[in-house]
Amino acid sequence: MSKLSNILLACTALIAVSGCAKKRPAVLPPAPVDNSGSVDPNAGMNNGNVGGAIVPGSDADFQRSVSSNTVNFALDMYDIDPTARAILDSxxxxxxxxxxxxxxxxxxADERGTREYNLALGDRRANATKNYLAARGVSxxxxTTxxxxxxxxxxxGSDDQSWAANRRAVTVVLN
Structure with missing residues (x-):
């Protein structure tokens, strides 16, 4: 009976430990949007540059016309500060x-923290930006976020300056 109890205890421990294994997500986020303004011969789109001239209403026009397409955030924060308000107002x-x-x-988000935490924080930053723009009359x-x-x-880098640059929300005009 003691041998059977030990085998059952060992099997239970293996089942409990195997249930704690971390699984990789099936799908990673899509690749970033190209904001460079260069011509993509495969897509037939050029992000707003036609013959060297910037097309009004394009992403290139947006980047040229607004104070910035990027809003930066403090560590573990997603609130819109006065600097971000000025950028988003433009x-x-x-x-x-x-x-x-x-x-x-x-x-x-910056590199610190788990993947799941940083995805959630990036989502809160994107939505805070969207909500601010909506409050300013943008439908x-x-x-989309x-x-x-x-x-x-x-x-x-893995320093304060690099981390600060990576804590951001970027607005991209879809052409």
């Missing part, structure tokens, strides 16, 4: 001039 003004343009707001039906978490850093 974006809202541009979007009011082009009411048919759709945008995607990308949420990002929410024109805006996506979180890349820590998967798409703009700065590759």
């Amino acid at each position: 974006q809202a003004q541009w979007l009011a001039k082009f009411p048919n343009q759709r945008i995607t707001i990308e949420g990002h 929410s039906s024109r805006m 996506i979180s890349y978490g820590k998967e798409r850093p703009v700065a590759m």
Whole structure:
């Protein structure tokens, strides 16, 4: 009876430990949108540059016209500070001039924290940005959000300056 009890105890322990194994997500976030303004010969689209001239209403026009397409955030925060308000106000003004343009707001985080935490934080940052723009009169039906978490850093260092640059929300005009 003692041998049977030991075998059952060992089997129970193996089942309990195997249930704690971390599984990889089946799908990773999609690749980032190309904001460079370069011509993509496969897509037949050029992000707003035609013969060297910037097309009004394009992503290139957006980047040229607004104070920035990027809002930065403090560590573990997703609130819109006064600097972010000024940037988003300029974006809202541009979007009011082009009411048919759709945008995607990308949420990002620095490399610290788990993948799941950073995806959730990037989502909160993107949605805070979307909500601010909606409060400024931009229709929410024109805006989509996506979180890349820590998967798409703009700065590759492991220091305060790099981490600060990676805590952001980026507005991209869809052409």
